Amino acid sequence: MRRTPTLRRWGVVLTAMLVVLAGCSSGDDDASGDPTSGDATGTEAETTAGTDDATEPADEGTGETETAAAGDGEPVELSVVWFEWAPAQLLEDFANQEYSKVNPNVTISMDAVPNPQWHDAIFTQFAARQTDFDIAILDSQWIGEAVEGGHVLDLTEFAAESINPDDYPQNLLSAYGQYPRAEDGLYDPAGNLYGLPALADSYVLVYRKDLIGEPPATWDEMIDKAAACQEENEGMYGLAFHGSGGSDEAAVMLNTQLWTHGGEIWDPQELQVEGILNSPENIEAATQLTDEMLPLTPPGFVGTAFISEVNAAMAQGQTCMGFNWVAGLEGLQTPEVSGALGETEEEILEKLGFARVPTDETEIVSLGGMGMSVSAYTENEQEVLDFLAWFQQPEVQVAWGAFGGVPAQTAALESDEFLSARPWNPAFVESVEDLKDFWNMPEYFRLLDIHNSEANAMLSGTQSAEDTLNNIASQQQEVMDEIREGGL
Amino acid sequence: MAQTTSVATSAEPSDEGPDFEPPPVARRSGRLTDRWIARLSVAPAMLFLVGLFLFPLLWAVVLSFSTYSATRNQPIEWVWFGNYVDVLTSDQVWERAITTLIFVVAAVGLQTLVGFGIAWLLSRQQRGRGALTVLLLLPMMLSPVVVGAFWKLMLDSQFGVVNRFLEAVGVGQVLWLTQPRLALFSLVVVDSWQWTPFIMVIALAGLTAVPDYLFEAAEIDRASEWFKFRHITLPLVWPLLLIAIMFRAIDAFRLFDIVYVVTGGGPGSSTETLSYHLYKIAFQNSDTAVASAYGILMVIVVTIATQFYVKYLTRVQAK
Structure with a gap:
């Protein structure tokens, strides 16, 4: 007499749990499927096309290149996640000060977490296949983990339109964006790019x-x-x-x-x-x-x-x-x-x-420093790519160096503005060609x-x-x- | 019905019979029986419990049999008890288990001795006991991360106030956080600073509940202070103290926050507890499946230990 209702009750509980389980699993599948394969590639194509329209080519651009989005459209806040140190505040200030001249609708918001939580802050959101940030500044060795999980956009085609690889020290461009990295540690034109330099170090x-x-x-x-x-x-x-x-x-x-x-x-x-x-x-x-x-x-x-x-x-x-x-x-x-x-x-x-x-x-x-990668789950992909295209312009990199940042382009590194901006900058420039990173x-x-x-x-x-x-x-x-x- | 009858009976009688109208009763669907009302009442709590505890636990059990990683985009393979075998045969895990055991024994032992001692002194103090108790409870009300952060500053070998004080009194510099044994001892001190009041307040509750007449009888028999403590105070407080020790031991076993903030598991991995090691596997290495097996094993260990402890506690209480 007692066994039947008990079993029935357990049956109801287990059925409910299986329904919940199935719901969660299917949700996961959907979520993980989108960005890792089709969506990332799909948006990449859209991005490239969109970027052609939206952003002028880097070699023709100036620090105040106009973008298609400039001046019109809804205000957009792009969130960047990094760790708490002086360059994080510098980048936020620099971007809001300079980029607002180009695109007044976009503001940059820096989410600077304590250093020990930096990786967790990014990858726990990647695990959820949903991020509250648009740009992740990844340590150079984390790119592999992010790419293998399908959490960041492939920027190869976008970069082909927006940057000139010869503008960069080849080891830096490789370290801050390529995966897998070439054996010699230098930029491989045949390889894929998943990030663009944010700060050299x-x-x-x-x-x-x-x-x-x-x-x-x-x-x-x-x-x-x-x-x-x-x-x-x-x-x-x-x-x-x-x-x-x-x-x-x-x-x-x-x-x-x-x-x-x-x-x-x-x-x-x-x-x-x-x-x-x-x-x-x-x-x-x-x-x-x-x-x-x-x-x-x-x-x-x-x-x-x-x-x-x-x-x-x-x-x-x-x-x-x-x-x-x-x-x-x-x-x-x-x-x-x-x-x-x-x-x-x-x-x-x-x-x-x-x-x-x-x-x-x-x-x-x-080697230190890190690149900016685009979250595969961002809802502001076009705005992010516009911002990246702007930030990688040679004039902007010089201005970034003069502002106190450490650029990753040769001309900016050799500019008087950068060399005189901080007393340690000449020592860094001397080291650039000899920088070496570990496993990625x-x-x-x-x-x-x-x-x-x-x-x-x-x-x-x-x-x-x-x-x-x-x-x-x-x-x-x-x-x-x-x-x-x-x-x- | 019974209630209506009784109210009707107590109402004033009238010639035309009772004119009492029973208060309206909420209409109830014939299907909504008392049993269903009871079920609906507990349903929110049950859903909460199942959603936030039971389901994640079962989900972790399922994951623990696989190769699932939360951040990698790789097909899942089923390895059944492979992860459990890996965890149980890992030298690193056993090293962390020993570190955790040393920490639990040292921290809970120290907290019990000091906490009970303070409670005993407080129980003999009539004036200002309340205020003193509140003051002593303050550390327990702080966030462990905050406690860890300021103790880390205080124990810094170069700039810390503790070493400055020790140097001032001629003891010299002590490397609190960079020598393995001292670093573990530092964690015991920090944890004890925060959680001794927990033992103290429970012990105090037990001590103040001991009936005075037992002491009065002992006084008449000219019993010594030690005799009164050994044969009256301790036996009556001990069961309550055991419960406090059990809570603290479970809490100390899963110590994470203070390790994370104060030593980061170092120097080397000498202060890495099981929970901290588990965190690294789950969130840094992203080996979700291994971490799930690790977590389930920890739950099993705590559950078994608690069962033995509760049996002992029941036996003590029966005495």
């Missing part, structure tokens, strides 16, 4: 002119000068560099050390890490980092250090030299930030100097998690260089083996 050496004199040219010279500076100036330390456990912060410093000393972190052809990353040469280079460089940093500093920590160490006169991202230096020259070094910008810049990263076996410098593949975060956690342990002083490289190599090789077997 690289590591740069910040040093105390008044204490160091000329910047060191080689890695060994840098260590010697840092040691001498630490010894001569009581209470000061020789070096400051990134090593925090967040994102790629410790990993980039480790890569810089290895690449500069002629090492490699993997063989992309063979998907091989074991024996390459933990080669005797790399172990020797990493040991220099732990045994010679780490003792020159403030105790406990590196394990939690990123952009603001290195800036603070330099601004407060705590260290003689430091590595930092060029775009992260914004404000360091001002008395508001570096008041301990001087009361005016001139006084501060008498003490602070900026140089390219010292060389050793190679001149390689770690959907498995990036699995590899990075291993790389960064182990590097962070090493830079916190809790693990030897040899153990670190061996641990990374064995764990990353497992991932590579899975990729090779098609398991991921």
Whole structure:
């Protein structure tokens, strides 16, 4: 007597759940189907056609190129997602100030999230196949993940109409937009573009002119000068560099050390890490980092250090030299930030100097920066493409450099406006041809998690260089083996 | 009907019989029985529960048998218990499990000792007890992210106020967040700072509920303070304290927010708890299916542990 109603009740519940489940599944299918295949390609064709009409070709354009949409139509707000740092505010201000002259209907709204949430803020919305942003500024290594998921528009045809690839340093155009990336790291005309440069960036050496004199040219010279500076100036330390456990912060410093000393972190052809990353040469280079460089940093500093920590160490006169991202230096020259070094910008810049990263076996410098990709789920596709076409115009790139941004076009980088806009810009220009990035593949975060956690342990002083490289190599090789077997 | 009859009986009598008119009763469809009204009443809550808890849980179970990734556009394959085997045989998972276990034991142990101690002192304090209790409860009312953010600043090895104070008293610099054991200890301290008041307030409720006559009887027998504590206070408060410990242990087992903000799991992965590791697999690696299996296993572990705990609690209460 009791079993029948119970079973019936369960039947009703399960049926209801299956209905809900089926509804959700079909919704997902619809949602995922649209942008990843037909829609992205379909809109791409529309986009290209629309862009022809809407935007003048880049080589004919000026900073005030008129677009078809200018002056008429409904106001549109384009939302950009990036992480919270000075260039985000700069880009929003620049775009609203300059683009409004071309297209007063469009405003740019920057959604700057804390750095640790940057990836999640973008990809959780991608997972939902619905975004509240139109433009995603993706770190260069995330493009593969976004492309494989069908979350960003293919801009290849649009770019063919809107930009001249020769205007860009080929490594930058490749790093900020191409997937898969060519073996040599340079722009491949036959490849596809999924992003266009938003901001170029690289590591740069910040040093105390008044204490160091000329910047060191080689890695060994840098260590010697840092040691001498630490010894001569009581209470000061020789070096400051990134090593925090967040994102790629410790990993980039480790890569810089290895690449500069002629090492490699993997063989992309063979998907091989074991024996390459933990080669005797790399172990020797990493040991220099732990045994010679780490003792020159403030105790406990590196394990939690990123952009603001290195800036603070330099601004407060705590260290003689430091590595930092060029775009992260914004404000360091001002008395508001570096008041301990001087009361005016001139006084501060008498003490602070900026140089390219010292060389050793190679001149390689770690690449930073990122490109703008268009969400496959945007409802403002035409307006976004108009904006991108405008932003990539050579005149606009020069103006972006003069405004404080770091452009990614050769002419803009070599312009007087850019070279004189910020004191570190010449050091960046010197590095452009030598910039190098790491893996850009959907498995990036699995590899990075291993790389960064182990590097962070090493830079916190809790693990030897040899153990670190061996641990990374064995764990990353497992991932590579899975990729090779098609398991991921 | 019974109610109408009784009201009619109590109404004033009249010669022409009762002129009482019963209040109008809402018309009800013949099909709307009491049972259906009951079902409709609980339906919103049930829908809420099924939609936000049961369905996601079952959906996660389904996903855990597949290769599904929320961000990748790849065909789903069914691997059945493959993800569970991967999680259970992963060295990384076992390392995180040990870290989590150490954290749970240390944090809940510390919170129980300190929380009970404060509650005991408060229970002996008559004046200002209410105000003191409210003050001590304040940390519990803050967001864990805010708590983590300011403790991270305070524990910073270079600029943190804790090290400045230690240097001022001659202890020297302590690397709170960059040495593996100290970093885990720092998490225990931060968590305890926030959640000791939870144990305290429950213990206080138990302590103030102990009947005075038991102490008076003990006084007459000239019992020592320790005897009173050991044989009167503790046995009566213990069951309530066990419930508080259970809640805290479950909460500590799934610790995520403070790790995320204070140490980011570092140095290395020395302070990565199971929840933090799960987050990285789910949201950074986008291995949704593996993360689902991981999450289901965590639910199973907590459920089994809670069952044992509840049985023990029942036995204690029966005594």
